[in-house]
Amino acid sequence: MKTEVIIIGGGLMGSSTALQLALRGYKCLVLDREYPGRHASGVNAGGLRRLNRHPAEIPLSVAAAKIWLNIRDLLDSDCGTQFPGQIRVAENESDMQKLEARARQVEKLGYHHEEIIDREELYQLVPALSPHCLGGLMCRDDGFGQPFHALTAFRYKASSLGVEFRIGARVDQVDQFKGDWRVQTPVGSFKAPILVNTAGAWAHQISQNLGEPVPLSPGSPMMMVTERIPRFLDPVLGAASRKLSFKQMPNGTLLIGGAHMAKLDFNRERTEIEWRKLAVSARTVLALFPQLKDVRIVRSWAGVEAFMPDHLPVIGPGLEPGIFHAFGFSAHGFQLSPVVGQVLAQLIAEGMSEFPIEAFTIERFSSAKLISKQKVV
C-alpha cells in the first residue's frame, strides 16, 4: 500500500497524529531525525494542565484532559498519569487579585475548571506549604504523566496499527515530485501526497524549506530532579508571580521546572545548564518550602523545544496544498498532544476540524498579501 502521509518528527505530536490517521485507515510513515522522544517530547515536565492556559488553547486543553483521564482506552497504557490537581499559589494580595481576575475570565468564556480555593483549603491540600500564602487557583483533576512513557505508548499503538517509524531520518530536502511531496533523508527518499510537519524545534527548517518561514526560536527549558524524600505533596504547584512547576513524583523525587532556559548551541544540539537561573529556581522552591533546603539535587537537564513569539503553537494547514503543521508549543504541548493528533487527522481526512484553531494558523506570521492558498486534499 502506498504511503499516504509522511510525518516529519516522531515526537508526541507526530506520533499522536500518526495514531489518529491510522485509526482512520491512512497509511503513514513517520520520519525522526534521531529517535522519537530524543528532545522535548521525551524530557519535558509531563504536566497535564488546563490551569492558566491561553484562552485560545482552552477548548483543546479541555478536550485533551478528557482523553488523558482515560488514556488507557486510547493507548493501552496509563502513561504514568496521576490527577492530584494543579494549583497556582497566591503569596500576597496582588497575586490573589490576579488569580481572581483569571478565574472570572475563564468563567466568562464558559468554562468552570479553574476554581479559586481559599487559604484554609490550600493548607488542607498542601499542609507543608510555607504559611505566608493566601489561597490559590486550582484545576482539580489536572495532574501529570510520564512523557517518555506516553510517547512510547503513542508510538507502539500507532505501530500496531501499521504506522511505520524510521529513525535517523534527518530531513535534508523536501520538494514536489510528480504531484507528491518528496522527502530526502540519509536513510532514503520517501514520497506521499500529504506531508505533516511536527518537527518540534526543527519545524522552522522544514517550513522554510516549504517556503513557509516562521519566527520559531529553539529554546531549552531546564528541569531539576531531587533525591527521593518521604511523601509530603500531592498536587502539582505553580505560583502566581514566580516561574515554577513543582511536583513530587510517585517515587518520592521532586521535579522542579519553571521555564528557566539553558544555554543552547542549536547546531551542535548541546545544552549547558545555567546555574545562575537554576539558583533562582531553587530559591523559589525554598520560598514555598523552606524545609527542603537539605534535599539533594541529583540531576538537571534541558530539552530542545520550539518557541513562538506569541507562545502559541502553529496547528493547521500550511500555505501549500497537502501540507499540515503542528509545532511551536512553547513548552506546554504535552497535555495537548492527544487532541492535536485528532485535529490534524480531522483536517486531513475531513478537511475541517471540530476544534477552533484560527488562533494557531501559520498565516499569522506571513505578510498580509500572503493569503492562504490552501485547498484541502
Add this chain to the structure above:
Amino acid sequence: MKSHYSLVIIGSGPAGLAAATLAADHGLDVALLDEQNQPGGQIFRNMESMPASRVEILGGDYQRGQELVEAFRASDAHYFPETRVWSLNTQGEMGLIEQGMARMISADKVLIANGAMERPVPFPGWTLPGVMYAGAGQILFKQAGLVPMDGVVLAGSGPLLLLLAWQYIRAGVTIQAILDTAPLTNLLRALPHLPRALMAHHYITKGLEYQNEIKRAGVPIIKGISSLEAQGEMSLERVSYRKGLQRQQIETQCLLTHFGVIPHVYLSRAAGLKHHWDHHQQCLRPVSDEWGETSSRTLFIAGDGGGIGGARSAEHAGRLAAFQILYQQEMLTKQQRNQLAKSDRQWMREDLHIRPFLERLFHLPPALLNRLPDNTIVCRCEEITAGEIRREIASGHDHSNQVKFITRSGMGACQGRQCSQAVAQIVADQSNQVISSQSLYRVRPPVASLSLGQLASLFPEEQE
C-alpha cells in the same frame, strides 16, 4: 578562596600534586581542589596521618607519595581540601562545594586530575551486604586500618587484586581464595606483547613478586573461573563460581571484587569534552594529547582520568600538563618547555610499552557484562534487572538513554556511575551495535552532591 585563579587543578592524586607543585614553583597562581581532607588521592590516601606500621604494610610505593605530598606542601599552591566540583564548563567556570558551602569560581586553565574508579561489573548477588569492591577494601585499610575478617575471598582480575591480596597477607589476614576471572586465553593474547613489555619490566617484576608472596602464604589462586555469584539470604554467605564444567562454592562473609579501573569521566563528560571508546581498556576516555590538551583550549587532563596508566605515569602526565599550561600562559618558552619536559616525555613513551601486554592480560571477557542472568540487578539504585533492560531493548529501545527513560536505570543516587557501562554493553550486544563514545547515558549535572539550599545560596544578585 578567590573567585579566579590562573590554574585550578581538580584532584590531589599524583597527577594533581605533581602539576600543582611544578606550576606553583614557576610562579603560576594555582589552586588545588580535592574532596579528601588530605592530599594524596586514592593511591596515597591518608598519607599524612598514617602510622608507620601501616605504611610499611602498604609497601614501597607509599614512600613516593610522601615525597610528592611534601613537595606540594612546600610549594606556593593554594590547597582546598574537602572540596567537590559539581559542575565545569569549557569557559573554565566551575561550581564547588567547599566544606559545605557552595561557590562558583573560574580559572584561565583547569586541569582535571580526578583519577580512576573501580570498573563497575554487576553479577548475581553483587548488592548483598558483605560484597565490596577491592578499592573499598583499600580505602578502609588506608583510612582506618580496617581489614576484613579471616576467610575473605577476592575475585576478578587486575593488578589491584594482587596488590590488595599482598597487602592483606602482610597485615596478617587469612585469604581463603583468589578467584581469577581472566580467561586463560588472555595470557596467550598477551604473550606476543611481552617482549615489548619487558622494556618497562618493573611492572612485571612487581607483579611476579606479589604472586610469589601470595603463593608462599598458601592462598589458592583459582584461574579461569566464570559465572561468579554471591549468595546469601540477608547478607553474603557463600561465593559460587564455575571452574571448567563444575560449579564450586566457598563459604565466606566477605567478597572483594575487582575488574580493573576506568577513568572517572563524569566531570570531563559534563564539561562537554570529546571522548572516545578505548576498545583495549574497555572504557570511555577523554580525547587528549601528550600534553594533556583536550578538545577545549581551557581544559586539560592528566592521570588516570585521561586513560589508565597508573600512579607513576600520572605524576609525569601531571608535570607535562603543567609545562604546557606554563607555556600557554607565557611563563615558559617553547624551548624551555621542551628542555624541562624531556625526562617526563621519555618516561611516558617508555611506559606505553607495558600497556598492550597488561590490557590483554586483564581484558574483561564481554560475557561478564552481557551474559548476566535476567534476574541480576544491573542498576542497584533503582533495582532494575538485566531482564527488564533486555525486554525494553527487544521492544525497540536500542540506546541506553531510551532504556534509562523507560526503566529508570541510571536515574538513582549514583546517576549511572554503577550501571552505565553494563547497560551500554547489554544494549550493544543485543542490538548488534559496536559500543562507542555515544553508547553511555548522557551525563546530567550536578556531578557531585548539591542541595537545594546550597544552589539557592549562589548568584544572590540574580532576580527572577
